[in-house]
Amino acid sequence: MERIEIFRQRFRAENISKNYRGFIHLAFINVWCVAGIVICAVNIHHPTFWQWMVIPFTFLYTNLFEYIGHRFPMHHRYNSLKAVFKRHTLQHHHFFTDENMNCESADDFKIILFPPVLLIFFSVCFVVPVSLLVYYLFSQNAAMFFIATTLTYYLNYEWLHLSYHLPETHFVYKVPGLKTLRNLHHQHHNHKAMDQYNFNITYPVFDIIFGTLKSR
Ligand SMILES: [Zn+2]
Numbered sequence: 025m026e027r028i029e030i031f032r033q034r035f036r037a038e039n040i041s042k043n044y045r046g047f048i049h050l051a052f053i054n055v056w057c058v059a060g061i062v063i064c065a066v067n068i069h070h071p072t073f074w075q076w077m078v079i080p081f082t083f084l085y086t087n088l089f090e091y092i093g094h095r096f097p098m099h100h101r102y103n104s105l106k107a108v109f110k111r112h113t114l115q116h117h118h119f120f121t122d123e124n125m126n127c128e129s130a131d132d133f134k135i136i137l138f139p140p141v142l143l144i145f146f147s148v149c150f151v152v153p154v155s156l157l158v159y160y161l162f163s164q165n166a167a168m169f170f171i172a173t174t175l176t177y178y179l180n181y182e183w184l185h186l187s188y189h190l191p192e193t194h195f196v197y198k199v200p201g202l203k204t205l206r207n208l209h210h211q212h213h214n215h216k217a218m219d220q221y222n223f224n225i226t227y228p229v230f231d232i233i234f235g236t237l238k239s240r
């Protein structure tokens with residue numbers, strides 16, 4: 025049996041319980057993020073041009089957050105963040121390699137999507153404090169735009185990463201540009217390149233800025 029197959033079977037046996045349902049995991053992420061986005065949208069009133077500009081600034085901030093989080097704690101063993109390194113480098117990168125990028129069933133979503141507890145932690149510990157700061161420094165509209173953009177980004181991250189681990193023949197690949205993004209992530213899953221290239225999972229803005237973009 026191939027090494028990756030042995031790893032997958034062991035990971036599933038040790039980490040995916042019989043009660044796990046990949047589509048419920050995916051639904052939780054969607055409901056949490058969409059609910060947050062809707063709450064923010066109904067609390068935005070007559071936004072000005074500069075309040076709208078919170079969207080592109082927040083996009084850049086979250087893209088940088090994604091880049092740094094992936095390049096450093098997910099690929100380097102820091103004592104306080106060992107669990108992040110284990111889940112990403114030792115598990116995700118061994119479950120999926122550049123030779124086999126495809127999940128086999130919804131059970132495998134467990135090793136692609138972030139755990140629900142992380143979404144709650146991320147919302148409470150990162151989004152809420154920064155949005156309070158934005159609220160006090162600027163306005164309620166700016167804070168609402170900030171929260172809505174981070175939740176949209178998070179949801180987009182999960183959708184994109186999940187689609188990269190679906191077969192290339194899947195209907196989602198009718199979406200223009202998706203194959204190009206998948207190719208970047210596919211190369212990142214090569215063990216020789218994983219700590220050098222393509223750290224943006226979504227859009228490679230900071231890979232371009234920091235010179236770590238590798239496209240075939
Ligand atoms: Zn991946």
Ligand SMILES: [Zn+2]
Pocket residue numbers: 094098099112117212218
């Ligand atoms: Zn990685």
